[in-house]
Amino acid sequence: MTYKIEKLVEVKNLKKYFKVGKHQVLHAVENVTFDIYRGETLGLVGESGCGKSTTGRTIIRLYEATAGEVFFEGINVHGKKNKGDLKKLNRKMQMIFQDPYASLNPRMTVMDIIAEGIDIHGLASSPEERRIKVYKLLETVGLNREHANRYPHEFSGGQRQRIGIARALAVEPEFIIADEPISALDVSIQAQVVNLMQKLQEERRLTYLFIAHDLSMVKFISDRIGVMYLGNLVELAESDELYDNPLHPYTQALLSAIPIPDPKVERSRKRIVLEGDLPSPINPPTGCRFHTRCPHAMEICKRHEPKWLEVKDKHWAACHLHDLNKF
């Protein structure tokens, strides 16, 4: 879908560190900067441990930021807020989780799970209105009102994810962070959940940050895609542009690993195999964090961190290969 250039979320130099043991620090997110436009889906991809989920959770305030800023409709998410702004943030930003079962209270009925936000924010003036709202939400996500009095364990994975989506929708959000919402589902169910999310986006003009671990999963749902490696955002572009002209060697390697359905093309294409293991975010490499595995690494890469640059129109990357004024 197309999106208008209206910034809904601004992430500026975001850092999130975690203390590990007594003396060590895990650099989960390092200087990440990007905007999310109203009505778009921004895909965020990278291997597990690259900081994509931590970025999402820090944006929505499940984690405090170590440094940097996040703005939602101009409100400083991690700054001091008045009551009204806090209420707005709690309602307008919602999250859908990877494991819908773990995120649904097993002792609550579906009715009470979905109505929790309605109750907290006082969105129903009577028990009858509350019930009708939940029934409507169940129908919106492809379930029915008979499901309201059941418990989470009575549902399949795909149905539980629908309940998680209904719970998020109950408070009429504008922005939803979907943290690997389809990774745990069967392939046949994945498409159904993605289709549902797209339908809801069109109907309600929702904005999504869609987090996934591989590029093939985000291709069809995302307007733009950001690629993360070891806590850094390394590339960001419109989806087609990223697939057709990847600039960062890490993105090129990820794309080369996606199987192509045509066996002829599949046989002849070149795969870029990355050498070495993913370094630890407790002790990340100096300079460009990707230099220990990059097939194009140069001397400068070991010493100097590449700048985050708009290399082409709306196409950002952090790589010395594309910085014409390195110093």
Ligand code: SF4
């Ligand atoms: Fe590779 Fe250097 Fe670019 Fe990093 S900055 S991705 S090491 S070429």
